[in-house]
Amino acid sequence: MSSDPQEGFRAxxxxxxxxxxIHLSRHDMSIGDVVAEFDVTRGAIKKHLLILEQGDxxxxxxxxxxxINHLELHGMKAVxxxxxxxxxxxxxxxxxxxxxxxxxxxxx
Amino acid sequence: MSSDPQEGFRAxxxxxxxxxxIHLSRHDMSIGDVVAEFDVTRGAIKKHLLILEQGDxxxxxxxxxxxINHLELHGMKAVxxxxxxxxxxxxxxxxxxxxxxxxxxxxx
DNA sequence: TTGACATAGTACCTTTTGGTATCATATAAA
DNA sequence: TTTATATGATACCAAAAGGTACTATGTCAA
Numbered sequence: 001m002s003s004d005p006q007e008g009f010r011a012x013x014x015x016x017x018x019x020x021x022i023h024l025s026r027h028d029m030s031i032g033d034v035v036a037e038f039d040v041t042r043g044a045i046k047k048h049l050l051i052l053e054q055g056d057x058x059x060x061x062x063x064x065x066x067x068i069n070h071l072e073l074h075g076m077k078a079v080x081x082x083x084x085x086x087x088x089x090x091x092x093x094x095x096x097x098x099x100x101x102x103x104x105x106x107x108x
Numbered sequence: 109m110s111s112d113p114q115e116g117f118r119a120x121x122x123x124x125x126x127x128x129x130i131h132l133s134r135h136d137m138s139i140g141d142v143v144a145e146f147d148v149t150r151g152a153i154k155k156h157l158l159i160l161e162q163g164d165x166x167x168x169x170x171x172x173x174x175x176i177n178h179l180e181l182h183g184m185k186a187v188x189x190x191x192x193x194x195x196x197x198x199x200x201x202x203x204x205x206x207x208x209x210x211x212x213x214x215x216x
Numbered sequence: 217t218t219g220a221c222a223t224a225g226t227a228c229c230t231t232t233t234g235g236t237a238t239c240a241t242a243t244a245a246a
Numbered sequence: 247t248t249t250a251t252a253t254g255a256t257a258c259c260a261a262a263a264g265g266t267a268c269t270a271t272g273t274c275a276a
Contacts, residue, residue, distance in 0.1 A: 013121035044235050065243040065252050090181050152265050173222050173273040
């Protein structure tokens with residue numbers, strides 16, 4: 001049912017890629033926009049974006065001569081599904097989640 | 109507050125290491141026990157276990173001439189904490205979590 | 217104490233990874 | 247239509263990753 005999380009885990013294994021995801025969570029960015037945030041070359045960023053795309057963490061649309069990168073949660077779902085198995089060993093977390101949901105309720 | 113998840117993400121990026129964690133979730137295992145489950149040499153398994161230990165995914169205790177590996181969730185917590193940031197973009201998950209907690213309640 | 221067993225440690229090999237530099241192509245703007 | 251800009255595509259490089267083989271050490275058992 002849940003797809004292979006390998007590409008997703010691979011995508012998340014690099015700190016630069018994780019940082020890119022945080023940036024993209026705030027707003028879509030062109031490749032140039034992303035490059036401006038880091039101290040590596042465009043080529044390196046391009047490779048990171050490709051790996052994020054392969055892990056279904058982002059989607060890309062062409063806009064004129066720009067390529068706009070957009071956060072996509074499908075790949076992250078595959079990774080989280082893998083994690084879900086371990087929930088049974090981790091009661092501590094249930095308390096925090098319960099609270100998170102209570103808070104969510106209060107906002108409605 | 110939450111520690112650097114890098115070693116944790118690194119530990120989870122390999123499919124053999126993830127499979128080892130699943131095995132260890134069922135029962136503690138010596139290195140030899142783990143080796144028996146996979147088709148790679150002891151040396152390779154030893155390296156995987158070291159990386160899992162560095163990511164705080166497992167702890168190891170010496171028992172006679174054996175080294176017993178035990179699932180440890182601290183490292184996984186660091187990784188999950190990183191994920192928590194993205195919960196806000198993922199309403200779909202909240203429904204499933206709510207249900208998980210309801211089920212938990214029913215078991216008490 | 218001696219032999220078998222479980223693991224540690226090292227050297228070595230191949231592939232992948234993260235990175236750079238360079239050149240080519242497509243598009244927007246003067 | 248030039249020219250500057252945004253990206254694509256290659257080739258190349260050093261280091262890390264995943265693996266093997268071999269040797270050394272510590273511990274249990276006969």
